Every structure is written in structure tokens, then in C-alpha cells.
Amino acid sequence: MRSNRKIFLALLCVAALTAFVAANIWRQHRAALETQNQSIYPNASAPQFASLVQPISNTDDSLITAHTAVATSTDQISDAVKLNQNARWQANLSWTFGGKNQRGWAIYVPLICQTVGADLLTFGTSRTDFPARLAAWQQEMGVAATGVLDVGTWQRMIAFWQADRLKKRDTPPANEMLTAPVTDFWDLQRPAEERMVERQTYDAYKRMVAAAVADGTLNLRATSDGQLSIGESRLKIVSAYRSRARQEKLRRQSPNSGRAGLAINSPHFTGRALDLYVGGEPVDTKDANRRLQTSTPVYRWLVRNAARFGFRPYFYEPWHWEFVGLPENSINAPITQ
Numbered sequence: 126m127r128s129n130r131k132i133f134l135a136l137l138c139v140a141a142l143t144a145f146v147a148a149n150i151w152r153q154h155r156a157a158l159e160t161q162n163q164s165i166y167p168n169a170s171a172p173q174f175a176s177l178v179q180p181i182s183n184t185d186d187s188l189i190t191a192h193t194a195v196a197t198s199t200d201q202i203s204d205a206v207k208l209n210q211n212a213r214w215q216a217n218l219s220w221t222f223g224g225k226n227q228r229g230w231a232i233y234v235p236l237i238c239q240t241v242g243a244d245l246l247t248f249g250t251s252r253t254d255f256p257a258r259l260a261a262w263q264q265e266m267g268v269a270a271t272g273v274l275d276v277g278t279w280q281r282m283i284a285f286w287q288a289d290r291l292k293k294r295d296t297p298p299a300n301e302m303l304t305a306p307v308t309d310f311w312d313l314q315r316p317a318e319e320r321m322v323e324r325q326t327y328d329a330y331k332r333m334v335a336a337a338v339a340d341g342t343l344n345l346r347a348t349s350d351g352q353l354s355i356g357e358s359r360l361k362i363v364s365a366y367r368s369r370a371r372q373e374k375l376r377r378q379s380p381n382s383g384r385a386g387l388a389i390n391s392p393h394f395t396g397r398a399l400d401l402y403v404g405g406e407p408v409d410t411k412d413a414n415r416r417l418q419t420s421t422p423v424y425r426w427l428v429r430n431a432a433r434f435g436f437r438p439y440f441y442e443p444w445h446w447e448f449v450g451l452p453e454n455s456i457n458a459p460i461t462q
Contacts (some may be wrong), residue, residue: 207256212249218279222441230279232416236440239272240282240427245313248394260408286440291447293391302366302396309353311402313315321366328398333434334360343422359423363407363444366396392439397448399436403427408444416458418443429461 136334172372216229238245242260256272264270266339268281305320305327309314322330331352337360338347346357392398400407404421405414418424431438431446439445 151341184350204256204322207250207272208249208253209306210275211255214274215249216280218274218276220276220279222283230274232412232419233427233440235419235425236286236438238284240285244250245425283440284440289437289449290439291395291437291449294390294392294394296366296394297370297396301325303327305362305365308355309362311358311363313355313408319364319367321360321396322362322399323366323448325450326365326397326399329436329448329451333431333436336430336434337423337426340426344425345423358402359404361402362398363401363402365389367393369394391459392447399441399446400444401446403444408442410442414442415441 135208142388148163151286158409179288201218203285214229215231215234220227234248235245237243238248238255241262243255244253247253248255259274260270260280260428263272263278263281266281266285268278271278274282303319304317307320309330310320334353335351337343338345338351338353338406339457343359345359346354385409403418403424405417409415427436428438435451437449439447448458
């Protein structure tokens with residue numbers, strides 16, 4: 126009897142030890158799984174990285190801070206997870222620009238797709254080529270090629286856009302400026318001293334307008350010579366050259382606009398920056414207005430075609446375009462509808 130009892134107790138000890146070891150192995154495995162899942166699916170309550178603050182151009186209105194984390198290896202992320210992560214950051218990426226808190230990058234989707242060469246029409250669907258196109262662009266830019274627009278990629282993309290803008294902010298000589306007709310302006314009461322434009326910029330603008338008018342998908346009202354009619358507001362100039370005194374007056378009138386709203390050292394000083402009417406409130410930086418503007422056909426046409434005429438965007442303001450000069454073979458480049 127005692128022998129049977131000893132055997133029973135021995136078996137019981139072995140079973141308990143086996144259960145303890147198995148439970149410990151399972152806990153370690155589960156912890157590893159949670160760590161892996163956290164790297165691929167970071168949630169809103171996860172600890173955030175310390176603020177990353179980087180100057181992304183030589184202008185005074187171009188500091189970006191972003192907070193988030195994401196997987197760094199393409200092998201870790203399936204196509205479905207890439208779509209999920211891009212949707213998450215599109216709506217919730219937290220960053221600041223010009224001293225203002227920002228959330229997500231949904232407003233900039235047309236410009237983002239154009240930059241990486243992705244199809245805007247299929248963006249956000251299961252048929253999208255966006256992750257693959259983004260990964261190729263990331264690799265070219267020296268960013269981890271995840272196919273996910275995360276914090277590092279967003280910083281790099283803004284730096285890429287900002288670097289393409291006007292560098293000098295000098296006012297050109299008087300003989301390089303002209304006073305554009307009031308019919309080219311959104312405000313038909315705009316005084317002559319506020320209608321000055323640098324000559325090459327104005328010529329490029331007129332060629333660009335003629336190309337837009339010729340694109341029947343925009344349904345722009347036009348004159349017999351292929352220019353915008355007096356009753357058409359889209360693509361009309363809202364603002365062009367500004368003197369430093371006028372810029373300072375506008376800043377005093379908008380004390381809460383911040384660096385992202387009205388720069389101290391504005392590209393408008395050059396006469397080569399044009400604010401164009403693309404819809405909504407002409408120059409309102411509220412998110413709802415900018416989101417409306419970037420959804421309009423004329424804005425999306427500019428994103429696809431303005432570079433052909435020498436214009437580059439200011440990503441934060443959908444209405445703001447700067448003439449940096451004509452690219453090579455620009456005259457023969459096809460207009461994209």
C-alpha cells in the first residue's frame with residue numbers, strides 16, 4: 126500500500142512540475158506575441174516616443190513634430206496590415222506644424238499620391254497600389270521601406286516638399302514686375318497696387334490657365350481666346366506680390382495665425398508666389414476648409430500638372446503655389462487629366 130502511495134505522490138509531483146513548466150512557457154510565448162503585435166498594431170494608449178523636432182527647410186514656418194511608432198520591416202507587415210496602418214495614421218497621426226497641433230494626413234492624400242506615383246482613384250481600397258508605390262519612394266529617400274506612412278516617412282515627405290519651394294525671398298526689380306488685369310483676380314475690386322506679379326510667373330500662370338481651360342473635365346468658363354471668363358472664379362488669383370509692410374499689416378490683423386499661417390519672410394515678397402482660388406474659403410487654414418479644397422477637381426488638376434509650368438505647392442495651403450522655374454522638356458510634357 127505504501128509503495129502505491131509513493132508512486133501516486135511521485136506522479137502527482139511530476140504532473141505539477143509539468144504544468145508549472147508549461148504555464149511558464151505559455152506566459153513567455155504570449156508576452157512575445159504581445160510585443161510583436163504591439164510593434165505592428167500600436168494602439169492609441171501605447172507610450173509614445175519622445176517628440177521629434179526637425180527643421181525641414183530654411184523657412185521660418187517649417188518645423189514638424191510627430192509622435193507615433195510603427196513596424197520597420199516590410200517582412201513584418203502584410204498587405205492587409207499596411208492598409209490598416211495607413212488608415213490609422215491617415216486619421217490619427219499626431220504632429221505639429223508652425224506651432225499648431227495637427228492630426229492625420231488625410232488632407233494631403235492627393236499630393237501624397239502624386240509624390241509617390243500612386244493611383245488616387247484606388248487609394249484606400251483593397252486594389253490600391255499605394256503601399257507598394259510608397260515603399261519604393263521610401264527606399265529612394267532612405268527611409269525604412271514599410272509601405273506605411275509613419276512618423277519618419279511623414280517627416281521626410283514634408284522635407285521633400287518644402288525643399289522644392291522658393292529659396293530666395295527678395296523683391297525683384299521694378300522692370301521684372303507687371304500689374305495684372307483685374308479680370309485675372311478672384312476679387313474684381315482689387316486695387317492695382319495689389320495686383321503686381323513677377324513677369325515670368327505671370328506668363329507661366331497664363332499658360333497654365335489656358336491648359337486647364339482646354340481640359341474639358343474641369344468645365345471652366347472661358348473666353349474665346351481660351352482664358353478664364355470674368356464670371357469664372359476657379360484658378361483666379363487671390364493674392365500675388367505683397368510688400369513687407371503689407372505682410373506685416375496682415376500679420377497684425379491675424380495675431381493667432383501662427384508661423385504656418387502668415388510667414389515673417391514670405392515668398393509673396395518675390396512676386397513669384399500666387400494664391401489661387403481652388404474652392405471653399407479662399408485662404409482659410411481650418412482643417413475642414415483645406416479638406417474641402419484638396420477634394421476639388423481644380424486642386425487635383427494643379428497637383429498633377431502645375432509642375433509642368435514651373436509651379437510648386439506649399440503643402441499646408443492648397444491655394445498657395447510658387448513659381449520656381451520651368452523644368453526641362455516642360456513644354457512637351459503631357460497634361461494629365
